[in-house]
Amino acid sequence: MTINRPGLPGDLPSAEVLWARWALVAVLEATAKDERAGRHRTGTWVDDQGLHLDDSGCTWWGFARRGEGRYVLFGEDESSGVKWHRPPVDMLVGAPDWLPHEQLRDLLSGNELGCVYWYENGAWTRAPYPASLDDDGLDCGMSRFVDRKDVLRTIADEDHAAVPAHDAETLLGHAEAYRLSPALLMSLITAPDWREPDRPAMTGALELAGLHRA
Template sequence: MSTAENTTDPSVHRPGRPEDLPAAPVLWARWGLLAGLLSTREREAEREIHRAGYWMASGRDDTLRFYDGGASWWALRRAGDGRYVLYGEDESSEVKWQEEAIDVLGGAPDWLPLELLRDLVESYMIGCVYWYEDGAWARAPYPAGLADDGLDCGMSRLFTTGRAADEVEPWMDHETADPDAEVDPEAAARLLTDAVSGSVGEEAVRAFLVDAGLAEEEIPGALVTLRRTGLLAE
């Protein structure tokens, strides 16, 4: 995977606009790297309903997930042929509380997992849906009065290299890592940049995790997750 990266700090609109999002392969690379770096055997054994942080969906190599442990959950799914769909909810979203319902699937292409998304909509579990095709994001139209769809509070943590690097330390599993070790944000940023450019290497990942204090026996699992994302070669 190799995609040009915009490392500037974007001004994110509320409600979100398609142009606020980084290119989907960039978002996948950042998210996927975090899923790998933060993978441990204990976390991989958890039921997804109880899991928090960044991870690759159980039994699915096409879906990355995030849950902040409170009121923000998201998923990014690859649909093949350069297509992706981002969906989820942050408590800041006002979409499902509108007096006149907003159809978040309005204008959506038929390659989306529509049955899944409709079930989530009907269960009042979705704040927004964005889809990516032909190198551009899109979403359903919103009414003029909508203040927020949750994209900023929910996903802007991955919109720049620096913000994504800052996500590593808070989500490290300190029960399986040396509590006295520290995560180097500059090293994390280098790995993220390499992931986006398609040049992340196993030795660099291993060295980062050792320096971050992760137990040696946990590292193979992290590498397996990174291979599942496609960021590391098989």
């Protein structure tokens, strides 16, 4: 799946699918050590505020549930030209009142926000962009979760589950169906000698992510 520059709402999969893919990577990366890092944490993770991605340099993103069927995606990649555009682009034009407006306005005031997308009634929406805007950062920031093949490669690599392709497909398929139990997760993941999975942290992240619906 290709993301346009700037992004279009139709470039993103459903919020539920995007959540499942992102959350699975967060679960596989979870460690107690990273959890203790607090606000200085980097990588991909889940907490009680939602999903996060931060490489401590070029890109950071947040993804949060805002009630039944409602989600907000916001963040910045260095490729985004939104906050530098003149005249300024109001990223919250048309935004519903259920968005975390105080948080978003705070990020805007600190010149830290590159784009905002929201999801409701089965569809993504964002503010309108001027024709002169070249990029909002969605491609560089989110393509890793939008392209399913990229997600499968990430799951299978040695920094994550270190599994064969068919097991990566099983993990992702169950995550996308919200049927990923702790037992199935632990039965499939392996690791090289230098990286022992932090199973308690991963199980806790799985619960927070909500990828196993009874």
